[in-house]
Amino acid sequence: MNDAVGDVLDEHLARARSGERSALAALVQAHQRSVYSLALRMLGTRDLAEDLTQEVFMQLNGNLASIGSNKHLGFWLRQVTTNRAIDQLRRRARIQLTSLDDEAPLFSDSAEPDHLLQRHLRALLSELSAPARAVLLLRFQEDLDPTQIAATLNMPLNTVKSHLKRSLDTMREKTAGLQPLRCEDNSP
Amino acid sequence: MSNDIESRLKAALRPVAPSTQFSEKLVAQVCAGRSMQMRPRRLAAARRPLAWWLSASLAASVLLGIGVHQHLQQQRLQQSGLEARREVLEALRMTSQKLNLAYEAVKSQSTPPADEKSGA
Numbered sequence: 120m121n122d123a124v125g126d127v128l129d130e131h132l133a134r135a136r137s138g139e140r141s142a143l144a145a146l147v148q149a150h151q152r153s154v155y156s157l158a159l160r161m162l163g164t165r166d167l168a169e170d171l172t173q174e175v176f177m178q179l180n181g182n183l184a185s186i187g188s189n190k191h192l193g194f195w196l197r198q199v200t201t202n203r204a205i206d207q208l209r210r211r212a213r214i215q216l217t218s219l220d221d222e223a224p225l226f227s228d229s230a231e232p233d234h235l236l237q238r239h240l241r242a243l244l245s246e247l248s249a250p251a252r253a254v255l256l257l258r259f260q261e262d263l264d265p266t267q268i269a270a271t272l273n274m275p276l277n278t279v280k281s282h283l284k285r286s287l288d289t290m291r292e293k294t295a296g297l298q299p300l301r302c303e304d305n306s307p
Numbered sequence: 308m309s310n311d312i313e314s315r316l317k318a319a320l321r322p323v324a325p326s327t328q329f330s331e332k333l334v335a336q337v338c339a340g341r342s343m344q345m346r347p348r349r350l351a352a353a354r355r356p357l358a359w360w361l362s363a364s365l366a367a368s369v370l371l372g373i374g375v376h377q378h379l380q381q382q383r384l385q386q387s388g389l390e391a392r393r394e395v396l397e398a399l400r401m402t403s404q405k406l407n408l409a410y411e412a413v414k415s416q417s418t419p420p421a422d423e424k425s426g427a
Contacts, residue, residue: 147337155325173333177337236319240320241319256320287312
């Protein structure tokens with residue numbers, strides 16, 4: 120997010136705090152993609168992800184006064200989303216990730232060369248522990264550095280680094296035999 | 308390969324947008340400041356603690372009722388026991404009195420008058 124967009128969202132935040140609904144709507148629209156994606160990849164189903172996204176934004180509505188900037192808002196949303204998702208995962212023994220298959224079809228006509236590998240990576244992600252999954256998502260989906268991840272998850276920096284290393288090692292090991300695949304159109 | 312897996316992860320984990328329908332509903336509901344109508348599945352899950360509490364309260368009430376009933380019954384038994392004991396003691400006291408009277412009567416009849424003794 121560049122500075123200009125950040126400034127606009129800072130203004131939206133100030134106006135939303137004073138009760139302007141259109142500004143709040145703009146903030147929700149700006150951040151819903153990130154919150155929903157985190158929720159989806161943490162919890163694994165669209166229904167649960169939508170419910171969590173809704174809960175997070177409803178909580179935001181009651182906490183707007185305590186949020187100082189758009190940057191802080193992003194941090195707050197990621198923190199609340201991941202913490203709530205980790206809590207949910209801890210309460211449930213196992214989450215089935217069937218609906219993630221809908222996210223990207225197995226065979227696609229798009230120019231994306233390695234859908235199968237990406238699906239495999241997402242499946243591997245779903246096998247990680249909840250904190251490790253959150254660390255990986257914040258690193259590779261939200262593009263945060265380990266220090267920011269540690270602050271978001273309230274986790275020691277070394278734990279974040281060790282989660283990253285172990286998860287990446289596991290993924291490398293399990294995808295070693297896979298090459299990027301492209302579904303060629305063999306139809307006559 | 309090390310950077311390869313990282314770039315592939317970034318590609319695999321690109322943020323996805325929620326459905327337009329959900330997005331519109333979310334914005335509307337958040338701005339209105341009220342929660343969306345939950346799906347029945349989630350509603351059932353949300354009601355589960357309430358149902359648990361109701362069941363627990365009901366069970367606790369039944370147990371409390373049984374306890375109170377047993378306590379009162381025991382008190383009644385104890386009361387009737389005490390009453391019976393009091394009655395037995397009273398009966399014993401009265402029997403003792405009667406026996407004393409009988410003993411006195413027998414004793415007075417069996418003792419010869421003093422002039423009879425001297426005349427003999």
